[in-house]
Amino acid sequence: MSCIYILHENDEWTVHLTDRLEELGLPYETWHLRAGSIDLSETPPEGIFYNRMSASSHTRDHRFAPEYTSAVLAWLERHGRVVVNGSRALALEINKAAQYMALETEGIETPKTIVASGNEELIEAADRFTNEPFITKHNRAGKGLGVQLFKSKEALATHAKSASFEPSIDGLTLLQAYIESPESYITRCEFIGGKFLYAVRVDTSEGFELCPAEACRIDDLACPAPEAEETAAPLDQPPMFQMTENVDPELIEKYERLLRSNDIQVAGIEFIRNAAGEVFTYDINTNTNYNPEAEAKAGTYGMLELAQYLGRLLAEHTQVQA
Incomplete structure (x- = not known):
């Protein structure tokens, strides 16, 4: 039976998605690609394959997970499998220089x-x-x-x-x-199915004296492990993550065009605004995660939307195969 296959290297980040898949009653398997082997002469199983490989995998002692994932994706794509965030997405995930060239190609300004x-x-x-x-x-x-x-x-x-x-x-x-944000925040735009879902403003005022765009360490803060304790912010202090509508629609259109051009279906794209109001985009994250506190206040849930999207792809694939 066809199912949803999740290609990843971090169980703590993946459980948030599998919980939603179970909630929706969708069949799935997880492929942990920290190591393994594939026989290139064999035919991959039928289904939907979602790549969640991370550029920071080596910090979890999974040094060659991206390289192995690249081989697996080539195998899947050779056999015409439906792959969400395929080879091109992985190539950009692990190469910021390539990200900037892809952004500039679409007329999206990046920092020098x-x-x-x-x-x-x-x-x-x-x-x-x-x-x-x-x-x-x-x-x-x-x-x-x-x-x-x-x-x-x-x-x-x-x-x-x-x-x-x-x-x-x-x-x-x-x-x-160095792009300095006068209000000490960056904005992250989330996309599912190549379409804009929402934008979240991330407060970086508590960060250390580095680029505020990176200092927020959004990979960690946006996706706490299930057992992590949440600490409430002081009553007079705004939350670190909060939804925002202060995003230029033309910029969103450029981001969506960028995703189409690079065959990326799921991503978070981050930008920062300087004192003159100029916007600089500095990161494409194809292993996107979501902040539960901000989502709960807005009533929008990224992992649920993602699970539903994968479910629709599976249903379409199953219908074609019937």
Whole structure:
């Protein structure tokens, strides 16, 4: 019998979706791709395959999970299986430089960014930021990996030559213009089926002195493990996550076009607005998660919408196969 297959490497992030699938009575299997093997001469099972591989998998000792997932996706796509967030989505998930080029192709502005391979090359690249602060970040990232704020080449050189410097797992470090949000927040737009679902404003005022766009560590905060304790915010303090309608419809249209062009069905796209009101998009997250507190207040539930979307795809696929 056809079912929904979830390709992933993190049980704590996946249970929120499987709970919804069970609630809807939808058949599913999870494929944990931290390791494994596939016989390329065999035919994949029938069903809907949803890829949730994360760029930060190596931080959970799943170093080669993305590479293995790439092989699995190639196998599925070769046999014409319905894949949600296929090979192109994975390629962008693990390569921020590729993300920025995809965004720029659709006329979406990104922060000034330099890609550096090599320690000395990284330091020399700082010469291209004249009298302006910049940040470093890992090219294969997630969870704010490698994000540091610098105000001079000398400060970067000191850090890059120190024991505290952690290179990106793919050997590429990004230098990026520091975009300061005057109100200390970023906005994340969620899409399911390639269509806009909602936007959430994320307060970064409690973050450390880094790029506020990454400092919120949205991968962790938006998706607490089931056993995590929730701490209520003070009564006079707004919640860290809250729904917002302050998003330009033209920007949403560009985001949807970007997703269509890159065969991405499920994603969270993040942007930041500077003091002049200019918007810079800095991240496409194809392993998206949702904040339950913000959703409960708005009455909109991302994982439920996602489960329903996968259910519709399964029903359509089953009808075609009949």
